[in-house]
């Protein structure tokens with residue numbers, strides 16, 4: 001008898017991925033409360049606020065009061081500087097709660113002081129410690145007035161540098177829904193986008209699948225990507241595949257309301273035994289059609305996972321993460337606001353979005369989004385005032401040296417990804 005060889009395996013202890021949702025300020029904490037109502041498992045929910053009394057009412061599992069010495073337990077009264085200072089003062093306590101996180105969703109409503117001021121500070125802390133950070137930002141109703149809207153938009157400019165992925169909802173978009181809904185129902189509808197994103201990502205990572213996507217895939221698709229659409233769609237009936245995917249890739253309340261221009265799509269399909277290959281292929285076809293938008297021959301980097309589940313007989317659920325959006329060329333969603341002469345109150349026309357430039361010029365803007373020039377009444381670029389958000393196809397009127405370099409870099413990378421269509425897409429001059 002030969003000598004017996006004892007083989008022993010040593011495994012590093014691997015803990016399962018941690019997903020947390022952290023709500024900041026009044027609106028952010030409301031979002032967390034609404035998630036508590038859904039009783040979703042596998043997700044830790046945290047509420048952060050300056051306002052001690054509103055925090056006491058929160059149903060979150062973990063509550064962190066920030067800035068006691070700054071606001072003495074009250075809100076900031078709409079002052080983002082106080083929100084920022086409060087987060088800075090208590091950053092250690094926030095870090096302690098999030099340091100073991102793999103994916104952090106930050107929910108915050110902008111326009112007040114706590115959410116707007118504290119969110120960029122906390123996002124920066126999270127991102128710097130290597131946590132995948134996804135922000136879900138709710139922008140104020142337009143009726144709240146230009147100063148609230150301006151605070152919110154400045155906050156968004158600041159935040160962009162500190163998150164991997166950004167989902168923005170304008171509260172005003174929800175007013176296009178039935179106006180018979182109560183304000184709470186409207187907020188719940190908005191929050192459903194966050195709920196779907198959180199549950200969708202959890203399911204991709206944890207649910208059993210015969211072709212499996214995992215935490216690394218989710219991270220690869222979301223790290224440093226900026227604008228993001230995460231959607232879930234479910235349907236039954238004859239066209240269940242087609243309807244499910246259309247529901248997932250259209251999110252009318254999100255600023256990024258469709259996947260047009262997305263170069264990277266992660267798709268997870270959950271189906272029953274009755275789903276055919278034809279239905280699956282139709283789903284892929286729709287993704288490619290919708291992502292390409294008006295452009296032909298542009299390829300989409302599409303990675304897929306599949307779960308077979310008896311409970312899904314007769315229905316299909318699709319979960320989509322769309323990123324790497326090509327902006328401008330396909331028509332960027334821009335917010336245009338009326339410009340009033342501060343002295344006379346005269347309406348001067350409309351201006352485009354706030355220039356998306358880094359707050360600190362020494363710090364690069366992660367997205368390198370070009371700045372815009374306001375169009376002023378009487379000038380060559382005059383357009384009628386727009387009081388509602390609408391789409392516009394815009395080319396950057398000029399680029400800074402840095403933006404020019406970033407553009408060249410993007411073009412070089414794009415040339416290697418889809419060389420055949422490059423000339424057609426970017427023009428022949430590069």
Ligand SMILES: Nc1nc2c(ncn2[C@@H]2O[C@H](COP(=O)(O)OP(=O)(O)OP(=O)(O)O)[C@@H](O)[C@H]2O)c(=O)[nH]1
Nearest residue numbers: 025026027030075076078109111112113114115140
């Ligand atoms: N979608 C949504 N928006 C909200 C909600 N609550 C407030 N908002 C919006 O968010 C903006 C900021 O409000 P809050 O979140 O209460 O402000 P805060 O961050 O607590 O700031 P301070 O109280 O000023 O310190 C408001 O102008 C509202 O438009 C909510 O539950 N859902």
Ligand SMILES: [Mg+2]
Nearest residue numbers: 025026051075
């Ligand atoms: Mg508050």
